[in-house]
Amino acid sequence: MKLQGRVAVVTGSTRGIGRAIAESLAKEGALVIVNSRHQKEADEAALDLGGGAVGIGADLAAPAGVEALFDAVESRFERVDILVNNAGIPMVRDSAELSLADWQQTLDINLTAPFLCAQRAGRDMLAKGGGNIVNIASVTAFAPFPKRLAYATTKAGLVMMTRILAAEWAPTVRVNAVAPGFIKTGLVMGLAAEGKVDLKELEGRTPQRRLGSAQDVASACLFLVSDEAGFITGETLVTDGGWLAYGFV
Numbered sequence: 001m002k003l004q005g006r007v008a009v010v011t012g013s014t015r016g017i018g019r020a021i022a023e024s025l026a027k028e029g030a031l032v033i034v035n036s037r038h039q040k041e042a043d044e045a046a047l048d049l050g051g052g053a054v055g056i057g058a059d060l061a062a063p064a065g066v067e068a069l070f071d072a073v074e075s076r077f078e079r080v081d082i083l084v085n086n087a088g089i090p091m092v093r094d095s096a097e098l099s100l101a102d103w104q105q106t107l108d109i110n111l112t113a114p115f116l117c118a119q120r121a122g123r124d125m126l127a128k129g130g131g132n133i134v135n136i137a138s139v140t141a142f143a144p145f146p147k148r149l150a151y152a153t154t155k156a157g158l159v160m161m162t163r164i165l166a167a168e169w170a171p172t173v174r175v176n177a178v179a180p181g182f183i184k185t186g187l188v189m190g191l192a193a194e195g196k197v198d199l200k201e202l203e204g205r206t207p208q209r210r211l212g213s214a215q216d217v218a219s220a221c222l223f224l225v226s227d228e229a230g231f232i233t234g235e236t237l238v239t240d241g242g243w244l245a246y247g248f249v
């Protein structure tokens with residue numbers, strides 16, 4: 001097991017991509033801290049995971065939630081070895097209609113929370129001599145999708161945050177990102193149900209001819225936190241079945 005005994009915090013990990021990441025890390029022997037807004041959900045997911053996983057409910061939309069999460073982690077474990085900034089919300093709106101509240105909420109959860117989590121975990125990693133951070137970005141950081149102004153701006157911000165923290169915190173802490181394409185989770189299925197994305201069209205435009213699975217993203221994340229990726233930092237690994245590389249409409 002590659003990650004035996006390492007302590008890993010995965011934000012927003014009771015379902016979807018975060019859950020697959022938590023499961024993959026646990027399978028490799030990591031002690032996983034499962035987080036979501038609600039304690040009960042986090043406890044249930046941690047129990048399913050086994051391997052000493054701990055559930056911590058904390059709403060990361062506010063800085064106090066980030067503090068509560070890491071205070072609780074610190075009270076149980078001596079260090080944090082791995083942080084995966086996964087929690088995020090979609091936001092699909094005409095830019096002309098995007099309210100300040102929608103903009104602010106997207107920034108709070110998708111960009112400010114990852115910054116605060118990285119800062120809190122990063123200080124500990126720097127003090128204790130090592131660690132790994134992975135930010136879950138999106139292909140929308142690179143492709144200008146109409147109606148994703150707030151969402152894509154946060155994901156592009158995460159890509160730059162990844163590079164700056166990697167440069168600043170090397171050689172002690174490696175900081176990387178994964179940029180998923182369209183992944184079959186509740187988030188994308190919800191957008192499809194609301195008519196905001198067309199699954200058939202997306203599959204047709206993807207060279208690999210399918211949507212991604214949460215496990216596809218978890219595998220990329222597992223590689224980045226492993227010792228095999230020891231010379232990789234500041235990188236964003238696009239995991240999209242070739243969607244971004246494809247040149248035709």
Ligand code: NAD
Binds near residue numbers: 013018059
């Ligand atoms: P999801 O909606 O299935 O899961 C999101 C998770 O984040 C949930 O566990 C939820 O409880 C948690 N969360 C949301 N707000 C939170 C808050 N305020 N505090 C704590 N936890 C909170 O979404 P998903 O599809 O699994 O997406 C996970 C990440 O991957 C997100 O950052 C998303 O932007 C990104 N992403 C997803 C796709 C995709 O196609 N599904 C593509 C690119 C990027």
